[in-house]
Amino acid sequence: MDAQKLQEFRDQLEEQRKELIEKILHTVNHEIDLKPEDMADEVDLASVLADQNFNLRLRGRERRLMEKIDYAIQRIDANEFGNCVACGDSIALKRLEARPVTTMCIDCKEDEERREQHYSD
DSSP states (O other): OOOOHHHHHHHHHHHHHHHHHHHHHHIIIIIOOOOOGGSSHHHHHHHHHHHHHHHHHHHHHHHHHHHHHHHHHHHHHOOOOOBBBTTOOOOHHHHHHOOTOSSSSSHHHHHHHHHHHHHOO
């Protein structure tokens, strides 16, 4: 992969990372504290707590995505980005464009999903 395309992926990943950090900071600063009006009665409190739980689960997913973004940037720095971690072959550019945090080519990912499905049955 040429240097310009790698830089485009890096820019995209860094922008995505920045957006995730902004969401996390918004959650910490605005969505975690309980206000007195949130505790007017048990139903209001339950509703607020359910909303908080949902938001925290979303942030957990976003945290895992941030780890994948960081790993993808590390792979760019190590000149490994775009190569499958399982077989070493190149990952299709269209796949990387759709999901730049991917670490596997489509064949290896499908094999992994089949194995996971087999063990979950």
